[in-house]
Amino acid sequence: MSFDQRVIKNGRLSMGLAIIANFLPAIVYSVMYGTFPGIGGILTIWGTVAASYGVSWVVQVIAYHPTMGAAGSYIGWLAGSCGDIRMPAASIAQTMAEVEPGTHEGTVIGTIGVAMSVLVSASIITIFIFIGNAVIPLFPQFITDSFSHIQPALFAAVYIDMMKRDVVHGVISLVVGFALYKVMALVGISTAFITVGVIVATVLIARVMYVSRAKKNA
Template sequence: MNNDKFALNARLIKIGAVTLSAGIIANFAPVIYLWIAYGEIPPFEDILKIWTVALVTFGVSWVVQPLTFFSMLGTSGSYIGWLAGSVADLRCPAVTMAQKVSGYEAGTPEGDVISTIGIAGSVLLSVSVITIFTIIGANIIDILPAFIKESFKVILPAVFGAVYVELASKHLKLGAATILVALGFSFLAIKLGVPGWILNIAIIGAGIVIARIQYLSEAKRSGTNV
């Protein structure tokens, strides 16, 4: 069974590496075309400055988010999710709901299959919706009330909160302990002036440690070898 699982993961990794590489090339293709066909390209110094800003702003998430969401998304789901983007605010809620409806837990082979189906469905839906709103959305946004436009700023925290509550409800002790530690770390970070990206890493690391301690404690009580 384990050998079959490893062989399947190896195939998924090969396919995922090819599709992600193709996606990277596709992202650069328009720029390369403009460069070759019209000789238009920003100065290298400007490119380096923009890349440095992106690295400082999002660099931590390039490492932290894949590690954080892998257990929920699975191997194939991770490749599809990172290729499509919007993992935290679109793909994870879709996966959480799909696994809840189907009754399969994250981290199991069945849960990985459901995760992939959920992400594929969310990609199809989001691409369709984005296409529609790209065509007619600008006119709609202009006529929306001001309070609705302001609410767009809290969509991401609301999504994170919903995903947290859904996952924490399955493991109440772990969820409660993690949120208490996160609140404590956040309080100290404000007092000490700790940057947000360091706070994120600390909270995620604390959650992993808490989960491991709880697992070992429960395994010890049940007499399970770990």
């Protein structure tokens, strides 16, 4: 069996096992505490996450494939952080070993880089989870209380970071999104559809701006 064939065989085997393990906590917790959301509930949840992240599932996996290769994709997508940890690790490994990306040598060394980065980040996360779990009960009340403000701070900071690339689009989307949210909530439309509505509106605004800018440049 060639190297590539072995990569695919082992990669698909571990991905298959990972998909089963991925659902383990949800299944066990639902059964233990009798909180299974029902088929309808599952479909609503699936629809909501698909509306929110579905584009990333498809486009990211395809877009990173040429750089990550098959083995890199198997390790990288299981461990995550492809953009900010795996790709930089693969590329620095290739530079240090003086191999070209896109060649067989480059793929082998790039995969070594991705694998090393997974071992490092899994160790760091594991260490910090245990430290965090041990020290959180010792935090003063002030700190523990302040964690309830993390979501507005996080989503606002990330939003600012994302809209830097196109400030006009970012501002319009937020204003239109806010109005849409209020109107849809007022009419009594369910949350899952409000999520979809805001995302679709944002993409439509981007499309209108993209087309009109293309026309202006033409």
